[in-house]
Amino acid sequence: MTHETLSVIVWVVFFGVVFGAFYAYYQRRLLGNILRAFIACGAQDENSAKTLQEIGYASKIKYSFASFALRKGAGLRKHIYAVYEEKPVSKKHSDQLFVKAPKAENEQKYYVPEEKRIVAEVRYDGKGTNLKTLIISIAVLLAAAILIVSFLPWIIEKYNSIFSSGSKNEENDEDIYVEDQYEPEEEADETDFEPEPEPETDDGKDPLKTVRTEK
Numbered sequence: 128m129t130h131e132t133l134s135v136i137v138w139v140v141f142f143g144v145v146f147g148a149f150y151a152y153y154q155r156r157l158l159g160n161i162l163r164a165f166i167a168c169g170a171q172d173e174n175s176a177k178t179l180q181e182i183g184y185a186s187k188i189k190y191s192f193a194s195f196a197l198r199k200g201a202g203l204r205k206h207i208y209a210v211y212e213e214k215p216v217s218k219k220h221s222d223q224l225f226v227k228a229p230k231a232e233n234e235q236k237y238y239v240p241e242e243k244r245i246v247a248e249v250r251y252d253g254k255g256t257n258l259k260t261l262i263i264s265i266a267v268l269l270a271a272a273i274l275i276v277s278f279l280p281w282i283i284e285k286y287n288s289i290f291s292s293g294s295k296n297e298e299n300d301e302d303i304y305v306e307d308q309y310e311p312e313e314e315a316d317e318t319d320f321e322p323e324p325e326p327e328t329d330d331g332k333d334p335l336k337t338v339r340t341e342k
Contacts, residue, residue, distance in 0.1 A: 173238060
């Protein structure tokens with residue numbers, strides 16, 4: 128891979144880790160603070176439920192953020208329940224049919240059921256997650272990413288040199304193996320062989336001549 132491609136991969140990994148760190152901070156610290164505030168105030172059922180103002184979220188910014196975090200369908204609402212009041216569906220038959228509806232926004236109360244408390248505390252545990260730790264972690268990751276990108280040309284050069292030298296050694300070994308495998312056999316020395324003596328008859332005469340004579 129080229130230097131540009133590896134640089135893109137490094138930065139993509141960096142931003143992915145940073146996004147994960149911010150998400151963990153949001154979940155465990157910001158949302159976790161809301162959950163822990165209700166638990167600390169003893170809001171564990173409808174009778175002891177508290178409003179956002181009562182748990183310390185009276186300022187406009189904090190109240191808006193908490194209201195958004197506790198909107199219907201949000202993940203935090205799986206652990207923090209809202210107290211609903213019964214309202215008549217129709218004004219004409221107000222004594223016959225009722226429906227549960229939320230209270231006015233500034234009067235809405237919430238609580239954390241006891242059976243949900245332990246699971247919620249584990250999921251939104253904020254230990255070791257604070258703004259200072261987040262900033263330091265991002266700074267360290269940024270420095271590491273810059274160093275890796277700066278040294279990428281040197282790393283690529285070293286890798287290519289090692290890989291190319293290894294390939295050359297393998298080619299040389301293959302050439303030597305092929306030469307050894309197809310090495311021609313040594314020619315036999317003529318002096319190592321002795322001519323076989325011609326067969327002789329018992330009387331010392333050539334057998335071929337004897338056959339010719341008899342014919």
